Amino acid sequence: MDIRIGIFNSPREIGFETSQPASEIEETVAAALAAQTGYLKLSDSKGRVYIVPTIGLAYVELGAETSRRVGFVA
Numbered sequence: 081m082d083i084r085i086g087i088f089n090s091p092r093e094i095g096f097e098t099s100q101p102a103s104e105i106e107e108t109v110a111a112a113l114a115a116q117t118g119y120l121k122l123s124d125s126k127g128r129v130y131i132v133p134t135i136g137l138a139y140v141e142l143g144a145e146t147s148r149r150v151g152f153v154a
Contacts, residue, residue, distance in 0.1 A: 081105070082143030083122065087136050094132065096124040102142050109140050 081102060085094040098105070105122070112120040112134055120132045120140075 084139075084141040084143075085120075085130070085132055086138035086141075087132065088138050089136075094130060096122075096128070096130065098123065099125045105140075105142055113137075 081100070082095065082097055083105065087093065100122075108122065109120060118134055120134055120137065121129060122132075123129045
């Protein structure tokens, strides 16, 4: 699944792929916004960890869970 995270006052966004289901990502984002910890922690399919302060979150976009087809479509 593709994830894109927008940050306030930043022209670029954070984009990565993860193997976690969309429902789990939604729960993680909601818990981070509701908790007093002040950060969102997600990991990608390559093992990298992304920690983003919740005060800087502009948006979190979840892509489709289906994989993209490679090649030409007739």
